[in-house]
Amino acid sequence: MTAPAIEAVDLVKRFGDDPDERPAVDGVSFTVPQGTVLGLLGPNGAGKTTTVRMMTTLTEPTSGTARVAGYDVCTDPAMVRSNMGLTGQAATVDELLTGRENIRMIGALYGIGRRDVARLGDQLLEQFSIADAADRPVKSYSGGMRRRIDLAVSLIASPPVLFLDEPTTGLDPRSRIDLWDVLRDLVSRGTTLLLTTQYLEEADQLANDIVVMDRGRIIAKGTPLQLKQQAGNASLVVTVSHAADLPTARELMARAGIEVHVDAGARRLTAAAEGIADMTRVAGWLQDSRIEVDDIGLSRPSLDDVFLSLTGHRAEDDENEESRV
Known part of the structure; x- marks a missing residue:
């Protein structure tokens, strides 16, 4: 292995x-x-x-x-x-040098020959979409460009x-x-x-x-x-077109034996769901009952939900x- x-x-x-x-x-x-x-x-x-x-x-x-x-x-x-290469939280390139000069300087510190550094530098500048700014001082770069040149420099030794x-x-x-x-x-x-x-x-x-x-x-x-x-099951979220249909829609969703939360102001109903099968079944019940919906879908836990459940x-x-x- x-x-x-x-x-x-x-x-x-x-x-x-x-x-x-x-x-x-x-x-x-x-x-x-x-x-x-x-x-x-x-x-x-x-x-x-x-x-x-x-x-x-x-x-x-x-x-x-x-x-x-x-x-x-x-x-x-x-x-x-x-x-290994390392890119820290703050850019470590020399702002007074150009992007190309920064790459050449770090390449020299690694002991890479001038011809190879020039070739690798051109490749990295192109790869990171900063070739057009290669001969400008880094202090003139935007935040995104500085981050890219910082990453490019860390890769000079491959x-x-x-x-x-x-x-x-x-x-x-x-x-x-x-x-x-x-x-x-x-x-x-x-x-x-x-x-x-x-x-x-x-x-x-x-x-x-x-x-x-x-x-x-x-x-x-x-x-x-x-x-x-680990943060929990997906949620089935239904938004009905007419607030008057909320009670009936709630009864239909409750057929699955799950608790349904109703947000009357948003005309939205939310309930735990196992997956697509639950969504399809509920959609069929709503259609059979002639309840119009603006939206129906599954909302899965996000990594932020994971963070909340793990760390409080x-x-x-x-x-x-x-x-x-």
Whole structure:
């Protein structure tokens, strides 16, 4: 079997010498198969950024270890760094240099020859849709362009593993979607991604698997669909055309033996449902009773519902977590 591209093994990180103080990261373990995306989610101060910093050799674990591309972060940190890229919460490119100059500078630091750097740089600039701005100072770039050049620079050495800490924070919706497309393309080419994000939609869009952290510990793992299923069944939502039909529609939906919630102001009825079969059956009953509907459909739990059920509150910004390191 192919070894995981990323593996955390009982990672623990304490700040300070008090053994009674809760660790920032407390026994975290997970694996990420090659060519997949893991979304690391959690509320403010959950330990996500601290976990990434340990896995990218920026801080040493108090105990436990991690492996990246098969190399141990504690015993072989140089090989870990040579096999991974990291894009942090803040762009790290030099704003006084042009996009092309930033790529050349980082390529030189990696020891890549000038001719190869020029070729790779042109490819990355084209891939990230910033070729037209390649010779402009980065300080003139928009937020989305800065994020893309930051990601391009992290890929100059073609690392098989990429860590992304809040990769789309501060981007407008259009720039965020564009960056998602770039990340999907990287994964299709075989890159393995681990991303932390405050946008649950982002994890839903990109991640093959999700790990939810809270207070330094993992409290849930699974695919986005598996986690949504843990939050409860889908809901059947019916909006009738005429408020006078609400009582009859409620009686029809209640035939399935389920509790029906009625929002009279919105002419909307909501009830738990197993799936398409329940929706089809109710739609038939409504049609037979000549009840006109404006809309009927299934509403499945979102990752935000998962967050609420697991942590007791909705997702929050993860700002300033790195200040704990």
